[in-house]
Amino acid sequence: MYRYDAIDKTLVAERVAQFRDQTRRFLAGELSDDEFRHLRLRNGLYLQRHAPMLRVAIPYGLLSSTQLRMLATIARRYDRGYGHFTTRQNIQYNWPKVEDVPDILADLATVEMHAIQTSGNCIRNVTSDHLAGVAANELEDPRPWCEIIRQWSTFHPEFTYLPRKFKIAVTGTPEDRAASLVHDVGVHIVRGPAGELGFEILAGGGLGRTPIIGQVVREFLPREHLLSYLEAILRVYNLEGRRDNLTKARIKILVRSLGIEEFRRRVETEWQQIAKEPLRVQPAELARVSAYFAAPAYRQLADMDPAQGRETAFRAWYRHNTQAHKIPGYRVVYVSLKKPDVAPGDATDAQMDLIADLAERFSFGEIRVTHTQNLVLADVEQARAYELWQALAAAGLATPNIGTLTDMICCPGLDFCSLANAGSIEVAKLINERFDDYDYLYDLGELDVKMSGCMNACGHHHVGHIGILGVDKGGEEWYQITIGGAAGADASLGHVIGPSVPKCEVPETIARLLSVYVERRDAEERFLDTVRRLGIKPFKERVYATSPAA
Amino acid sequence: MPRRLLRDRRIVVDDWHYLDEAAEPHETGLIVPFDRWVAERERFLAGSSRLGVLLEPSQAVEQLAPDLPRLSLVAVRFPSPSDGRGYTQGRLLRERWRFAGELRAMDYVRADQLFFLARCGFNAFQMADQELEGALGAFHTFSAEYQASNDAGLAAHPRHRY
Numbered sequence: 001m002y003r004y005d006a007i008d009k010t011l012v013a014e015r016v017a018q019f020r021d022q023t024r025r026f027l028a029g030e031l032s033d034d035e036f037r038h039l040r041l042r043n044g045l046y047l048q049r050h051a052p053m054l055r056v057a058i059p060y061g062l063l064s065s066t067q068l069r070m071l072a073t074i075a076r077r078y079d080r081g082y083g084h085f086t087t088r089q090n091i092q093y094n095w096p097k098v099e100d101v102p103d104i105l106a107d108l109a110t111v112e113m114h115a116i117q118t119s120g121n122c123i124r125n126v127t128s129d130h131l132a133g134v135a136a137n138e139l140e141d142p143r144p145w146c147e148i149i150r151q152w153s154t155f156h157p158e159f160t161y162l163p164r165k166f167k168i169a170v171t172g173t174p175e176d177r178a179a180s181l182v183h184d185v186g187v188h189i190v191r192g193p194a195g196e197l198g199f200e201i202l203a204g205g206g207l208g209r210t211p212i213i214g215q216v217v218r219e220f221l222p223r224e225h226l227l228s229y230l231e232a233i234l235r236v237y238n239l240e241g242r243r244d245n246l247t248k249a250r251i252k253i254l255v256r257s258l259g260i261e262e263f264r265r266r267v268e269t270e271w272q273q274i275a276k277e278p279l280r281v282q283p284a285e286l287a288r289v290s291a292y293f294a295a296p297a298y299r300q301l302a303d304m305d306p307a308q309g310r311e312t313a314f315r316a317w318y319r320h321n322t323q324a325h326k327i328p329g330y331r332v333v334y335v336s337l338k339k340p341d342v343a344p345g346d347a348t349d350a351q352m353d354l355i356a357d358l359a360e361r362f363s364f365g366e367i368r369v370t371h372t373q374n375l376v377l378a379d380v381e382q383a384r385a386y387e388l389w390q391a392l393a394a395a396g397l398a399t400p401n402i403g404t405l406t407d408m409i410c411c412p413g414l415d416f417c418s419l420a421n422a423g424s425i426e427v428a429k430l431i432n433e434r435f436d437d438y439d440y441l442y443d444l445g446e447l448d449v450k451m452s453g454c455m456n457a458c459g460h461h462h463v464g465h466i467g468i469l470g471v472d473k474g475g476e477e478w479y480q481i482t483i484g485g486a487a488g489a490d491a492s493l494g495h496v497i498g499p500s501v502p503k504c505e506v507p508e509t510i511a512r513l514l515s516v517y518v519e520r521r522d523a524e525e526r527f528l529d530t531v532r533r534l535g536i537k538p539f540k541e542r543v544y545a546t547s548p549a550a
Numbered sequence: 551m552p553r554r555l556l557r558d559r560r561i562v563v564d565d566w567h568y569l570d571e572a573a574e575p576h577e578t579g580l581i582v583p584f585d586r587w588v589a590e591r592e593r594f595l596a597g598s599s600r601l602g603v604l605l606e607p608s609q610a611v612e613q614l615a616p617d618l619p620r621l622s623l624v625a626v627r628f629p630s631p632s633d634g635r636g637y638t639q640g641r642l643l644r645e646r647w648r649f650a651g652e653l654r655a656m657d658y659v660r661a662d663q664l665f666f667l668a669r670c671g672f673n674a675f676q677m678a679d680q681e682l683e684g685a686l687g688a689f690h691t692f693s694a695e696y697q698a699s700n701d702a703g704l705a706a707h708p709r710h711r712y
Contacts, residue, residue, distance in 0.1 A: 007694045014692045022662065038631045039662055121632065151696045157669035158641050161634025238638045273646060278698040 020102035044115030061089030061369035072352035123153035163241035164249035181491035204255030207457035232271035301329020340432035345373030413453035420453030422470020434507035463487035644671030
């Protein structure tokens with residue numbers, strides 16, 4: 001993985017010093033709440049319902065074991081012994097003290113980490129595919145490009161006070177595991193007319209109050225021009241994006257109001273005028289960064305089946321929580337952070353320490369965070385999968401539910417967030433209690449359930465096969481259900497099935513939706529495909545047939 | 551007390567006044583709002599003052615571009631801590647239109663913005679008098695950068711990566 005050189009180290013160290021001074025000035029009353037707000041939001045620090053929340057950047061979701069141990073240490077030393085992994089591959093701490101944050105940032109800097117670009121109206125931490133480098137059908141590893149974007153966007157002098165936050169995702173496979181179509185900009189590695197590698201650039205995707213799927217701005221961009229093209233998009237957005245209304249300030253609204261053709265014309269016009277030379281990604285720089293992502297020292301192995309003769313529990317785990325690897329004899333292992341009685345995406349300090357140890361023993365000392373709020377050990381020898389499973393299972397990290405109904409994406413909700421209308425964690429618990437039969441879950445197959453506590457859609461409910469949105473009705477928590485959304489390469493927005501339901505009826509509503517699917521699915525058809533084929537009508541009829549509330 | 555500001559990293563007495571301000575004898579430069587400039591350009595050019603124009607965030611730099619050779623100063627308004635359009639306006643003035651006169655940030659300007667403003671080409675900063683001394687250090691907040699920059703009109707430095 002990328003290692004800091006003198007420039008990176010200097011910048012992060014000076015950032016800590018800068019924020020220490022800003023925090024001191026705030027605590028001394030020299031900066032108003034509003035002024036400090038703009039500064040702390042450059043450092044991942046929110047002031048929330050119960051306590052501040054600090055979001056730490058995990059660039060494109062990649063961690064070393066040393067870094068993960070530091071995240072565990074911070075959870076122990078400054079928080080309540082756990083952290084929450086987010087859909088943008090970062091980690092959040094829910095209970096730090098404002099006056100401790102400079103020290104936390106200083107501790108992070110010792111392991112080449114920071115909280116830059118995790119909040120505020122700037123270019124946010126770039127995200128990517130958690131299978132980068134190990135997926136067989138990858139055109140090129142997206143991580144060097146992510147790192148180049150990270151550096152270019154860090155403290156970008158022109159784009160630090162954008163109309164609204166700006167999120168970029170980069171992928172290198174036809175499958176899209178980074179939800180790039182619902183990002184402000186999606187960068188897809190593709191082949192050009194002569195077979196050369198370059199990028200397809202999309203813009204204007206996003207969720208929140210106004211969910212929109214991103215559209216293609218440029219079908220093929222020569223790779224060396226990536227940064228100048230991104231500057232052109234950002235410059236058009238910085239000047240023309242709306243600043244009069246926070247809910248209409250994302251680039252998706254600009255793209256929609258101009259239309260994609262006019263937006264493209266403006267970006268291309270700007271790009272033609274930008275001095276491209278200073279921003280050209282030089283082959284030497286690309287080679288320098290790429291070298292950090294060279295494949296680890298894989299052993300020459302043959303594929304084998306470690307499940308042979310093992311107990312059912314291991315076989316189920318191996319089938320659901322591991323995935324093919326491009327190198328024979330290796331396997332991608334998911335560490336499920338979706339244990340039924342735990343908030344989705346949470347890990348304790350002890351679990352993080354253990355995973356760091358296991359990463360060193362089993363996977364070259366690296367860990368990845370997935371967009372779906374799990375962790376991945378990407379390079380595990382198949383022959384050692386059983387040993388790894390035993391260690392994970394003992395720590396509650398082997399719930400065999402990856403890709404199933406209970407592998408839910410979920411925002412922190414009412415329990416932590418000052419914006420939320422709903423206790424999404426509590427609903428996740430109810431769903432887990434109702435759907436505890438793994439044979440049934442496995443029979444349902446791939447099913448993305450995504451839940452957000454409010455319109456801001458941090459839980460990506462719009463693009464869940466089943467989406468659950470918390471709404472406030474006269475002080476009570478109700479839930480609006482959508483079906484038919486998807487976040488991958490075939491991204492689509494879910495349709496609302498009808499009136500929202502009270503919290504206690506969410507599990508029953510889901511059960512009814514699934515009963516229609518089970519009855520009417522074609523062989524091998526996913527829930528999503530059945531919804532797409534039948535439309536929402538039969539599902540809606542079943543859910544509201546005899547109102548559960550009656 | 552005469553207005554002081556930061557210019558080229560020094561605290562100096564401002565020798566410019568805005569159109570709606572009464573001119574002191576030492577204030578030999580006149581800063582005209584862009585709208586008034588467009589409407590009454592010839593009248594201002596006929597006067598004896600050095601001339602500058604004040605751009606609002608929504609006003610397009612390219613509309614001012616033809617007049618830049620006749621201006622010694624462009625002031626850019628930053629109405630709030632969150633409105634970042636001026637950073638783009640500054641870069642366009644310096645890089646695209648090669649404006650070499652004083653590029654001044656005004657209105658909401660505090661120390662925490664100076665590093666970025668300077669990197670976008672601003673060389674003058676109109677801020678509260680009591681903050682001027684303390685703000686001088688802000689130009690050295692970071693000693694390395696990832697992006698090529700145009701502060702002080704310099705070309706890309708070898709330290710810059712992009």
